[in-house]
Amino acid sequence: MSTIKVDTIKNRSSAINLPNNFKIGGNSIIQGYTASGSEPSSPATGDFWWDSSNDKLYRYINGEFKELTIASSAAWWGSRGMRVGGQSLYYDGLEYFDLSVTSGSGADFGDLLNNLQTNSAAGDSSRGLCLGGHLSSLRKEIQYWAFATTGNATDFGDLINDSFYGSAVSNAVRAIVGNGANSSYQGTNTIEYVTIQTTGNGTDFGDLSETRYFFCSTNDLTHGIFIGGYTSTYTNRMDKITMDTAGNATDIGDFTDGMSGGGNGVCSDNTTGLVMGGNKTSSAWNNDIGKLTIATAGDASDFGDLSAVRAYNGQTSNVDNARGMSIAGWEQSASINTLEYVTISSPGNATDYGDLTVNSNSTPAGRNAYCAGVSGSAS
Secondary structure (H helix, E strand, O other), X not given: OOOOOOOOOOOOOOOOOOOOOOEEOOEEOOOOEEEEOOOOOOOOOOOEEEEOXXXXXXXXXXXEEEEOOOOOXXXXXXXXXXXXXXXXXXXXXXXXXXXXXXXXXXXXXXXXXXXXXXXXXXXXXXXXXXXXXXXXXXXXXXXXXXXXXXXXXXXXXXXXXXXEOOEEEEOOOEEEEXXXXXOOOOEXXXXXXXXOOOOOOOEEEEEEEEEEEOOEEEEOOOEEXXXXXXXXXEXXXXXXXXXXXXXXXXXXXXXXXXXXXXXXXXXXXXXXXXXXXXXXXXXXXXXXXXXXXXXXXXXXXEEEEOOOXXXXXXXXXXXXHOEEEEEEEEOOOOEEEEEEXXXXXXXXXXXXXXXXXXXXXXXXXHHHOOOEEEEEOOO
16 A cells, blocks of 8 residues: 655646545535435435434434534523512512622512513523513513623514413524423413524424423423413422433323422422422412422422422522522412522422512512512622
8 A cells, every 4th residue: 555645735827636636435525505494315434414404413324324412501590580470460570689698689680572471481590581471461472681791682473373381492492392381271282392592483393292381390401390280279290301312202200299289490409400389289389499300201299399389470590509599470369579599409498599579569579479480690
């Protein structure tokens, strides 16, 4: 076998023309690139394919496309927790608090584009999204803001479906919402998603394993779990999706009890997911905190208790210190503005953190029920 060594190629006159390209080991060193929703035909070794339907990158090696996994520092959490929306004749407020400390209070962040309740929320470390909700009728609007800069929300686009009493998950690239109820106030099974760092309308993701609304959610960086909810009764079903691959959800086990109206928002340390509060019947509310291991199928178990029974509260978390927060809600007879936290890696009862701001109308803290929680970076 001959070896040719070339130290320098110089262009002495016109451009160098290498019509057959350089080849190493018989293969061209110039690889092709295709972005499409289906696998390219007749690829050459080394060619790249961006699967635009599922946001995945592949390379053609040994006669097949192999997925490339790229390590990422992406985060769906941060130290700035937020309450999004709320009741009190539908509230347009965004309020924030510090998840890096063990006591504090809420402060005004800005306003949503309109008054909302029963909306969902999700995001990455830099951008938060409010999805759907209710304002005299069901809504499809998506709104967004930057966590690091206090101010008002901006229009993002629209969901395909009305979204009411649903819940959302995120892998720091996609925000994925189970829509909840439809305009007839009946449960649905629809799931859709948006790419967080763009703006635009929702895209169909797949279906839940059963129609329902008033369910909860949690996630790690790979899997999203939709938990409980109401059909014609209170369900304990838990559905899992793989967030970077569109498709239908799979039933993975049971929550601790049939439950609806538990904490709206993701409370997770990327291993364990929590659901705080909820109601087991129309008259039997609870202070239970249930936990599940996100990556593996199986039933949930008891974590501890909130200080009092509540439902229709928000919840959120900061993975960096495993802090989970329950945000306000209803204590059956009245709305509350209390914040309570747990350390997700250490099962036990919740501890008082402080309060959100007090409502200025005749019903103290009435704005805080039917809200959602989310977190991101403060800087």
